[in-house]
Amino acid sequence: MSYCLKPDCQKPQNPSGTSFCLDCGSKLLLRSRYRALKVIGQGGFGKTFLAVDEDKPSKPHCVIKQFYPQAQGTNTAQKAAELFEQEAIRLDDLGKHPQIPELLAHFTQDNRQYLIQEYIEGQNLAQIVEKQLHFNEAQIYHLLNNLLPVLDFIHANNVIHRDIKPENLIQTKEGKIVLVDFGAAKYATGTALAKTGTAIGTILYIAPEQARGKAIFASDLYSLGASCIHLLTGISPFELFDIGENTWVWRHRLINNPIDDALGRVIDKLIENAVNYRYQSAKDAIADLNHTDPTISFTPSALPLQSFEYDVVSLSITGRIIDQKRHKAEFFAEDLGSGIVLEMVFVPGGTLMMGSPEREEGHADHERPQHNVNIAQYSSDKLLLSLDDGLNATSLVSQTNNFFFN
Structure with a gap:
């Protein structure tokens, strides 16, 4: 299968090996090497495709991200274009880490911007929890031990991800957790941190200060904690906070799924609403996690x-x-x-x-x-x-x- 990348193509599916779309006549190869196979995601600002790199003998899979906003010329579209450009910069800086997709190419073709990045084979954590209803203690320890060092790495490079959520965490066949989608990431320079910016992120997992346009490193830790309680309970974080009492009630929703008190305290400190009471760095959270010394009965x-x-x-x-x-x-x-x-x-x-x-x-x-x-x-x-x-x-x-x- 070869998929046409022209947004308004009426019959985008073409036979394998075709050079030009049989419906609209557009080129099917980007830079004469990247062939789209199928759509794996889409939104108001473009599409994401599973693709193959035909320039390499092994024909490895890769991912094509196409930026093409449906509403042209709006301020929102302009901001999205800036973020798309910034994602390429972030991936270029960070993509050598084994748990971050590598940027393979960034270019413009036919007046559309493209990112080509490493394909990560596996399931995202949202897909996994949908199948098994909730994660257990062992899986949460595995997640935190895998991802906190990645956050420490990106924060050490002055980058805030701003969109940590189960959908952006992919578990590979080897069990490794990979952090994807740096489209919302920003550099955290001293000047940038002092300014109020655009509120970006996924509402279910966004930290209070990030919702007000003041994202900091600890905002990523909050989103990770909110992801943990969602995975543990299988319930939206919105339903795990008691507005009347102004407190989290996620422990009440653990059904036949007990966790160690020490792990619970780590999660509670990740999701503190008040920034000063939250972990200030991934290193701090790692230190507490390493001192929990859990005795887990694995199955x-x-x-x-x-x-x-x-x-x-x-x-x-x-x-x-x-x-x-x-x-x-x-x-x-x-x-x-x-x-x-x-x-x-x-x-x-x-x-x-x-x-x-x-x-x-x-x-x-x-x-x-x-x-x-x-x-x-x-x-x-x-x-x-x-x-x-x-x-x-x-x-x-x-x-x-x-x-x-x-």
């Missing part, structure tokens, strides 16, 4: 598990393969930062044959008698088996043979 559904396939082989005494079977197992990848990813395999219950048969050559006395060992499903800290020490998933399963069961 497979609490983690973004992925599947992999492996072979289990049985060998004869001479080393000849006499049996080979294909199996599946689940694993979890935790991004520890600095390019380090820890991979762990989920260990269900089963039976393990331990020891050596009496006729096996070279066996030691302590390896007998050969016997079955029943192992219950691992829970809590025993749920995850680390693949460290040079082992990968395939070699680990091969060594344990029937330790894993379908």
Whole structure:
């Protein structure tokens, strides 16, 4: 499929590989390399497309953001154009971070502005909570531990995102949280912070001072906290604040979903209405989060598990393969930062044959008698088996043979 980028095209869908739109005759490639495949988002100021970069041998996916306001010549459209231009600058400055999409290109074609950026494969947190109704404690810890360092990074570069919300947080297949959509971001220089600007952001998650055009670094932390209580309860933040009492009541809406008191205190400090009582920096929030020392009982559904396939082989005494079977197992990848990813395999219950048969050559006395060992499903800290020490998933399963069961 090849999608026409002309906004008023009546039949934008074209066969794959087409160079010109069969309906309106417009070029289907941007800069002779970027081909739109389908629309993945749209609003009053343009569209976002899933695309492919045909200039690279691997034909990787990318994202095309097209700026084309429906209302031409208005002050709002002019402000939107400025923000679109600023997004390119922010991404160019920040996009080398592994949890921020990289800017690939920024240009004008056919009197329309375009951003080409890295495609992040995964689901945003709004999509995830819609499917499972609410996040649990483990998932919120995972979110905060992933995203607070990203906010610390962008704030250290004098950028305020101004639109932290579940829709702008994408969880990859590896479990990493990626922050997207810097269209509302602004530089936080001393002069800029002193001025009252335009109130920008998503109303459900916006901090009180940001709603008055005075966004600061702590405004992003407020939006993150508001996102957390939405994800924990599955309820709009509007319904989690008691106007009469002037206080948050999100804990009352946790249904069979308890969280640790220490984590609750971190969230409460993120969503303080008064700026002076809120966390002043992401570093402060990280320090408190690291001191909560949670004891979490993990279940497979609490983690973004992925599947992999492996072979289990049985060998004869001479080393000849006499049996080979294909199996599946689940694993979890935790991004520890600095390019380090820890991979762990989920260990269900089963039976393990331990020891050596009496006729096996070279066996030691302590390896007998050969016997079955029943192992219950691992829970809590025993749920995850680390693949460290040079082992990968395939070699680990091969060594344990029937330790894993379908």
